[in-house]
Amino acid sequence: MPFTVGFDWGNAGHAACILDETGAVRARLAVPHTAVGLAKFVAALARIAPAGEMPVAIERPSGLVVDTLVAAGHPVVPIHPNVVKACRPRYRAAGGKSDPGDAYMLADILRTDGHRFAPLRQASDAVKALRALVRGRDDLVATRVGLANQLRSLLESFWPGAAAIFADVDSPVALAFLARYPMPESAARLGEKRMAAFMAQARYSGRRSAAELLGRLRAAPTGLAGRDESEAKGEIVRALVLALERIVAAIRDLTARIEHDVAELPDGRIVMSFPRAGRINAAQILAEIGDDRERFQTADQLAAEAGVCPVTHASGKSRGVVFRWACNHRLRAAVTCFADNSRHASPWAADVYTRARQRGCSHPHAVRILARAWIRILWHAWRDRADYDPARHLAAQKCAA
Template identity: 50%
Template sequence: MKSATNTRNSEPATSTSTTGLPEFPPNDLTAGVDWARDDHALCIVDGRGRKIATTTVEHTTAGLRDLTNFLGRHGASEVAIERPDGPVVDALLAAGLTVVVISPNQVKNLRGRYGSAGNKDDRFDAYVLADTLRTDRARLRPLVPDTEPTIALRRTCRARKDLVKHRVAAANQLRAHLRNVFPGAVGLFAAIDSEISLAFLARFDTQDRADWLTPKRLGEWLGKQGYSGKVDPAVLHQRLTDAPRGATGEHATSQAPITAAYVTLLQTLHAQIKALSTQIDHQLDTHADAHIFTSLPRSGRVRAARLLAEIGDCRARFPTPETLTCLAGAAPSTRQSGKLRAVGFRWSCDKQLRDAVVDFAADSRHANPWAADLYNRARARGHDHAHAVRILARAWLHIIWHCWQDQVPYNPANHRALQRLLAPQNEAA
């Protein structure tokens, strides 16, 4: 198993499944599409970089059909675009065209080839995309889309992640509101948006109603809610008593609907996040690569699904571990000029992929001794937590890449770096 290799000493691997573009484009023509929300600009150039045809189509079913027909009439079968998904890409792939993705950051820098102004213009960008596809063929790769199950899983995971962000924002808004009108409820339970905390605020939404509580009454209410916390009701009641008093009377009554609105919003978000988590679990069960990502330490279900969805299942997309680590933002960015050499944070990367990988790596150190050792040694060298986690993420990505390419689960017994670390402990035992 390749994942057993000590990734810091292993040689870069290659993949025979990687296919590039032919040396010359079919019919000596290349096209570029600058997509937008309402319409899309299209440009076709010949082998000398001269414009052959240009057009603009609307973002409708008829417009996308006109787009593919326009390319077909002119004999252009290779198209460069700035994004790897969406209805435009789906239409191009469905028409049997070769799609090449050139990122917006690259296009921004490439404008300087054709003038110093650097102005943004959709039609000009379509030309830049088409001409770059003509001139930079050796370093470009055609888009090979992930399978439908992976795309569906990715959309579900991202939707859940968005809802979690909304939940955090709503919880912060509720906390800020309560600090003004009912401070005692803010630190009563461990989390302001926990199930028991929201139930409490639904029943005792003002200081006046909370004043009715005694330790005994609070204990009886918590028992009816099935409260599983280990904090004694008398301690909780003391927290309410010690906190600054909130608004009372008419002012409290006028603020209660705001509290109720936040509580209802958070309860709804909790329910929808739970529903999407269930959907993710079902989608993961039926995915062919699930066994790879669920085998990783502390990966769980949602975390494993996010890793799978963001990495995808197209092996040709990442021919080496380095291509994966760079896109994930786990490899540092090095700039060198003369005697000056600077190594810094890699800003240009797939943010969704980096977030998924860093989230996994940060938690893996609590279950895997090798990960903990790598993280601790990075901290000992003076790196902060975020930097140490990225170092660990880079090492994990090499292992994940080998498991992913070979389609085998992670096996700690075959992880040689881990076994070398455990050997002294096993001998001592």
């Protein structure tokens, strides 16, 4: 390529640098993060050379800037921040850092080592929509867990019984109970009849009787907060309950949408064909691997992306194998969750896990070993557009025999 572009992402503004094939700086640009600023940046690139002849190196593989560059026809080459950090001493002995300097460095890395990096390949619009839904749901689940922990901690500080009466403090019946009885004084006259009426109104599953639930409430330690403190904390309980109710409802709606959408996609049905993959877990896997068959040329590349294969450090007589930190963490969580579930439905998966445990591996390590084994099969099924067939899985057949 006669020109390479480095783009350093910022919050309010970005820095860009354009180099020619000799490494000379053709232009340095400050790009405001506005519609006009991005349009002027694309126009400035077009005045120098056609879009297809100007690849852009950037650290972030997604976002508005990436979409704008791809739409304009520029090849976008993501370069991992660890690579940029490792290359920085090549350019600055003092270790200084600046946005224009990083933009120049990205452009020069692409000029000299561009053959080592693959350009970004966009997924289909359906997969991108599924990715947005899955990631949004995962973030809401993390928010729900954080708020639930905050609510439980608050209750244990002045009313431990309310945190112990139901199994999950963020379950619909527990939130309904706390919305009606946010502090001990509000539940002072709560008896079996009122508790039974509340259970019927909240559509409680009925696994425990009103007497059992009241027993849990009264068996917990008694809070020692004064009335004013109790009322203040009760207000916070109401606020947390209100937030959790809306988040739980949003998660429920997103879950239904994801389950429908992943079942409509051909690649979604492929991932769902694996044992105990489920719809949500299958959607999490598909959202991260996408539907571009050229993205992962080998199963080893997919395993590295998923972070289920270790990193080897070898020099002379020393050799060490360490945990892989640089990977797609969302994909690793999805693949290891599937692997852990699969061992309860697949005798082959259970055998791989058991043998890893017998070698002294911890549970997470054994699950990653099983996930690495599944990745090989998943990659072939994904590349061939074929559902998982246990009859064609020779290792599974031997284990079943």
